[in-house]
Amino acid sequence: MTPRRPDVERDPGLQPERTRLAWRRTTLTGAVVAVLAGKSALHGGPSAAGLAAAGLCAALWLGLLGLAHRRIGTLAAARPAVLSPRAAAAAVLCTVALAVCGAVLVF
Amino acid sequence: MTGEGNVLGVREFARNVRLWFVPGEIREEGGTPDYRFSLANERTFLAWLRTSLALVGGGFAVDQFLPDLRWGWRVGLALALLAAGVLCAFRAVNHWVRCERAMRRGEDLPVSRFPALLGVVVAVVAIAMVVVVLLGWEG
Known part of the structure; x- marks a missing residue:
């Protein structure tokens, strides 16, 4: 939960809260993908390449988690600033990198 | 789409890609919209990103949970x-930037045929999976 200052007026539409939960859902979806990736990577017993791929997928998920954490921090402001395009691009690149990992693992 | 439309589309996309990494430029045009509109746009972006992650997860799942399929079918579906997940992710951030710019300039929000296209692709993949799972076990 994000602590709220009593002097800050609350948006009746709860927009910051909904946005915060949307980030949380996104990281949860990312966690499912990372677990599937890890399962895929370590399918035929642990190997150096498999462990590396699983580690990379875990790192990408942590990256997504970090981005979400930072954004949730800025959402606690009274008038949250717009999401920075760099953060949006970084989140997309994490997703794309996961897909590339998947393509490599499938072969 | 006409050739001219294609060229304009590519130029627009290149400009948007630059905006992803030079966030200051987006603030130079128009006025700042109500923060709630920006947050709604952000949630739409996140919903598309989740769709993208779900497609990527589906790719992993095909590889994991249909091990008896012929190699070609399994790899092709995955x-x-x-690929649909990657496309969806890039489109998510591009559409987000376009909406944000349209809101700043007070223009209509951009329309897109991507949702319909993605729907068709997902339907085709789903039908292919049903056919493959019904017929391809012995493969």
Whole structure:
């Protein structure tokens, strides 16, 4: 939960809260993908390449988690600033990198 | 789409890609919209990103949970889902930037045929999976 200052007026539409939960859902979806990736990577017993791929997928998920954490921090402001395009691009690149990992693992 | 439309589309996309990494430029045009509109746009972006992650997860799942399929079918379906996920992710951030710019300039929000296209692709992949799972076990 994000602590709220009593002097800050609350948006009746709860927009910051909904946005915060949307980030949380996104990281949860990312966690499912990372677990599937890890399962895929370590399918035929642990190997150096498999462990590396699983580690990379875990790192990408942590990256997504970090981005979400930072954004949730800025959402606690009274008038949250717009999401920075760099953060949006970084989140997309994490997703794309996961897909590339998947393509490599499938072969 | 006409050739001229294609060229304009590519130029627009290149400009948007630059905006992803030079966030200051987006603030130079128009006025700042109500923060709630920006947050709604952000949630739409996140919903598309989740769709993208779900497609990537589907690609992993095909690889994991249909091990008895013929190699070609399994890899083909998995790669189709992964590619759809990548496309969806890039489109998510591009559409987000376009909406944000349109809101700043007070223009209409951009329309897109992507949702319909993605729907068709997902339907085709789903039908292919049903056919493959029904017929391809012995493969």
